[in-house]
Amino acid sequence: MPDDEARRPDGGEDPVYIHKPSLMGAPWELHLRPDALEWRTGRHQGRIPYARVRRVRLSFRPVTMQTRRFVAEVWSEAGPRLSIASTSWRSMVEQEAQDQAYGAFVRELHRRIARRRRDDGVRLRLAGSALLARARSLGGCGRGLRGAHRAGAEQRRLRGPP
Numbered sequence: 001m002p003d004d005e006a007r008r009p010d011g012g013e014d015p016v017y018i019h020k021p022s023l024m025g026a027p028w029e030l031h032l033r034p035d036a037l038e039w040r041t042g043r044h045q046g047r048i049p050y051a052r053v054r055r056v057r058l059s060f061r062p063v064t065m066q067t068r069r070f071v072a073e074v075w076s077e078a079g080p081r082l083s084i085a086s087t088s089w090r091s092m093v094e095q096e097a098q099d100q101a102y103g104a105f106v107r108e109l110h111r112r113i114a115r116r117r118r119d120d121g122v123r124l125r126l127a128g129s130a131l132l133a134r135a136r137s138l139g140g141c142g143r144g145l146r147g148a149h150r151a152g153a154e155q156r157r158l159r160g161p162p
Contacts, residue, residue, distance in 0.1 A: 017105035019088040019098060032108055039082060048076040050116035066095040072106050
C-alpha cells in the first residue's frame with residue numbers, strides 16, 4: 001500500500017484502507033463508499049451507513065513492537081464495533097506502520113460522517129493523553145481532530161442541556 005494516501009483501487013473516488021490487525025487472522029479491507037463504510041475480512045463483511053454511526057473513538061495505543069500505533073474505533077446503532085489500526089502485521093517479528101494511508105483514511109472517514117450527521121452531530125471521544133500531539137505525525141490528523149472536537153462542542157452548546 002502506498003504510504004502517502006488511502007489507496008483508490010480503481011482510480012475512483014472511494015478510498016480503501018487495508019490492514020492486518022493480527023498475525024494469523026485475515027486482513028481487514030475497509031472501503032469508504034458515498035453513503036457507508038463497508039468492511040470485509042475473510043468470509044465476513046458488513047456495511048455501516050454514516051448516518052448510523054453513533055460513536056468514534058481515536059486513541060494512541062502503543063504496543064511492544066510498534067511504539068507509534070493509533071486506533072480508530074467505530075460504533076454503529078447495529079453491528080460490530082470496528083477497530084482500525086495504523087499498523088499491520090507483516091511477520092512474526094514485524095509490524096508495518098501505515099501512518100500516511102491511515103491518516104488520510106481516518107480524515108476522509110470523519111469528513112463523510114460529519115457530512116451525513118450534520119444535524120445530530122457525532123460524539124467524538126478522544127482517548128490517550130498524548131493523542132493530539134502524536135496525531136500530528138499522521139499528516140495533520142491532529143488538526144482535524146481538534147477541529148472536529150471544537151465543532152462537536154459548538155453543536156452541544158447550541159443544542160443546550162440534554
